[in-house]
Amino acid sequence: MKTKLFLLLFISIYFVHANDFKFGKVSKEEISETQHPLEPDANAAILYKKERVVYNYDYERGWSIIKEAHYRIKIYSKEGLDWATLQVPLYISGSDEEKISSVKGFTFNIVDEKIVSEKLKKDGVFVEKINKYRNKASITMPEVKEGSVLDIQFRVNSPLYWHMDDFRFQYAIPVNNVHLNLNIPQYFVFKRHSKGFYPIKLNESRGSRSISVSYRSEDDPSGRSIKTSRKNGTLDFYENMYEVNASNLPSLKEEIYTNNIDNYRAAIKFELASTQFPNRPYKNYSLSWEGVAKSIYESDNFGPELKKTNYFEEEVDKIIMGKTDDAEKAMLIFEFVKSKMTWDKYVGVTCSQGIKKAYKEGTGNVAEINLMLTAMFRYAGLKANPVLVSTRSHGIPLFPTTDGFNYVISGVEVMDNVILFDATEENTSPGILPNRVLNWMGRLVRKDGSSAQVDLIPKEPSKELHYMNARINTDGSVEGRRRTQYSNQLALSFRDVLDNTDEETYLEELENSYGEMEISSFNIKNKDEFSKPVVETCEFSKENQCEFLGDKIYFRPMLFLAQTNNPFKMDKREYPIDFTFPRQKKYMINLSIPEGYQIESLPENAIVQLPNQAGTFKFKIVSQENQIRVSVSTEFTTALFPSDYYDALKEYYKNMVLKQSEKVVLSKI
């Protein structure tokens, strides 16, 4: 028995070792497998993914990168057939283009218990020009059906030696084995960052390499002479070698209230930090957040743009003439930029057409608008600095990389505080930023290039206050007055909604959003007073708010304002829950009951709390004669909950929904 076990062990070790995924050598077991051993739901799986990156040097063309990839993909079901097409982005930078070559592929099936392979031909490979910056290669495999195993191999030659796409290890389908191998000459120093929930180990080692180069050399180092001679030489250097071997990476699934799924994907990013070529000065690209900020600050389309003032001086002088209060000056300049400039919907940390031109045209990208704002603030004597940001869709920049930031706003230091401004949107106000910006930390860069972290998520909760006075009628309808008030971030989105719809359409949508409601005397206050909460008032009437059972009337004390749905329905959750910003809702409701009825019972008062007081729901109801007074509040003190809060949050909502669904009972006198 013991020997048998030993033997089995031995065999399995041997098997694992021997199975080195040679291109074109697919086992019968792989093809006949009908479901993924760890995720039986999976429609397809990446059995193996290998990427190899090496550098090449050519005297005429300089350095280039050769990337080789091998994918082995298993199709389990018909829904998985999409994975039989592989798409490879090919980047373009000016006249340099990445090129795909040596595309090879085989589809393996079992026919009559024999492995049959079908070769990928040229007509299954397409290269298409997408736009100025990118081409796309598509590889689609022949003869694919349920059970097929695909082997695909290709090579990309890239003159863009400074650029490497993220190496991804996790996909929407499981990945059984990945192998990544990079050899990078000593001249290039890359920063490596691994990210995701699933830890990836990067092995590093060093090896030597020499390449022979034939080159022409100018005899006169000043370059004035045109006499050159041909020379041969060898270049000896060492290479940093990086290796990843990982296995059994689970598939990546989207869930609601998730910031950006890419934040959780297992991947490694390689970013060029510095270059040190023989006989050339050392050039630092980026190393730390400080360095990243500094290098952005020093780039031509950032710092120097910030220093220009002459184009606006005249107009800004007019605006701040005679003003001494810094806060007032800031407000005036902010409103001026907001009304003067229209955002062209491009994000980026650097200017594209230049600030002057943007100012003249009245449109610009994020950097142009907010650097212009910062420059004007400074000109007016305020302590203003640009703040670099990574937007929500760009993901959380966990590691210092030059493309970690894709957006810039402006920060004004007042006492120990930094007040943030974003002039790209009409409805923003100091400290109130568009939701896309509310992503973790920003980096404030000072004039000397030094920098500091700034929290972008507002501390103060955004509030939604509902006041309602209503009368319950014996036919089950209600009528009354409502007043709803939105502050901060909620006011921003409400104002955006108002701007994007005409009043008639807005009213129709409002009426329909509560099922069916008649609205009259509608009024909006403070629509353009951005520093104040925006207030909506109206009179309303709505049918069917009561149930009649026997001769009793039942209704929810919050009527149509009750939340009847728990947003968290699933049993488990993997990723943190992100509400974008802290929120508070309050309801003050007065109801009068119809004549001839009395209150038989009211729901009980209740308080529901999240652990550590992170959230509180309060429900209070009192009655006096024919009047009912309800006051309800729910508040989160934070915007981001770790996933282990999920059960508590789900329970919190459950109790809240239950409480709000409870009924007042009226009986006939």
Next chain:
Amino acid sequence: MRFLTFILLFLSTHFSFSQDFGYNSIPEELLKNADAVVRLNQMSVVIKARNLMVVSSKRVVTVLNENGDRYIHAFAFYDKSDKITGLEAKIYNKQGEEIKKIKKKDFFDQSAVSGGTLYSDSRVLFMRYTPTEYPYTVEFNKEYATPNTAFIPKWNFVDGYRVSTEKSDFTFSTESAIAVRYKESNLEEHSIEVNKTGNRRNYSAAYIKALKKEPLSPSLNEFSPTVKIALDKFHLEGVDGTAETWKEFGKWIYDELLVGQDALDPHTIEKVNSLVKGVDDPKEKIRKVYNFVQDNTRYISVQLGIGGWMPISASEVDRVKYGDCKGLTNYTMALLKSVGIDSYYTVVYAGSQKRDFDPDFPVMQGNHAFLNIPLEEENDIWLECTSQITPVNHLGTFTDNRNVLRVTPSGGEIVKTKTYLDNENHQLTKAEYFADIEGKVTGSINILSKGTQYNYKYRNQSKSKIEQEEYYKEYWDYINDLSLGKINFKNDKENIVFEEELEISAENYMSSVEGKLLFAPNISNRNLAVPERCRNRKRDLIIARGYLDEDEFTIHLPENFEPETLIQPVSLETKFGSYKIVMEHKEHGILQYNRKLLIKSGKYSKEDYELYRNFRKQIARYDNSRIVLTKM
């Protein structure tokens, strides 16, 4: 070339209208309900020869707000055989002063591949302009020449909802002797002027007000004014065509695009023949061949030149085992032919919004191909060849109930696809529920779905467990603490019936008030959606597809609880359908709840809209209604 320049010059003089593009000159009536006003929409189409059409257009749009940006239409789609000779845009401010000019070289050039297509040679030139204020006006001038006279631009006097038109002007003329056919729709209702002189026709209209979108209304296509034009002899990507009648047009498709594309190698023919060996029933043969296609191919769309209209050959599909709708349809047709079954390549406008081929107006059209198989003494069979899971003869809402073009060797014919009768879209739910004193309900549910209801659900079986759970939590979103136990599906592809077997439980389903329990007996099929209110409804009510739901629930009450009252029998009969509830206290502690809802498809008057909403409101209220359970 010189000749062309001359023509263009001529046209541009013709276009020099003196119009004020300032916002203030827009009549008040055109601003109502509008996000944009088309100030001038002008196009001239000149047929120079069977294979040369020159199109010049000028479009001026005043955009009132962000939603109106989509009506600028400042783009040019093209492929290799088209030649864009002029492209320019001008931007005007509110006062009508020119503030910017965008030349052809400043337009962005980009691949125009839509989602789902792997590769195509069609491209698009488009401009990017960020408006600094609203309103602003864009003038867009375009001139191009194309050999593809199969597609003469269709003229729409109305571009969509929430856009009004100040002036619309369309001129078609031909310098060729080829006969021209015109199809004018809804022109009278919109007082559109038509001017016919020799080989030239001019259509013009002014002051068309913006339309508001209304739910459950006919598609814009059906009631808005349009002009369609076709040539009896045309050209398409290097191929000449003829089409005076659908018969002829179909013949052309058959002869030029299909013939010879059906060759298969002997090995494959042998293989399919062995598949159907010993099978006599043609339906069974079709099933076997269709399964073979579904198990061995997949959908990949590649559109190149004439390949946008001509299927790749059956032998090519056979080799790579993928193709687009044309290729896979042609492949299936070839396989069926090799086992002695005739089937016909059929062109259709696919999509859940029905769109018909016009029987009176043969012209190149459609966006999809599928297969028709006539059977003796029985209804036709239809095969959707791009799907790996659709059953034989299941059209679903994708291709049901519409006029399509069937292509046969003797020519084309317009036929109507299968129409699902209201009661064929059937869902039968049988369930047994147990309620306890704590307010919890558990139950086992069995749902059988057919017709379009099958169509909505049968893909659920291939979803992951988590997605299935999500589906039911969404489907029964009015039940708060819903937990799902067993989820089993049976997909009977032969009879096209989808069966769901479910176990559910819901904590706190009943709420208790003063020791009594409030209980809604309709646990698992509430139709709560009520169409939105439409003040001042303008257009007919369309119920595109009807359905029949039947529910039989047996409910075991908590121990020692009895209903105070039952829901009184309900029976609503309307022209839109009927609704019935019968509730019985069968025996001690057991309630029987039976429900039947029939919605009838059809076209109803605009006045009926409010009646239909009332019907829906009543249904929603009854479906939500509750009874009181008291302790004995």
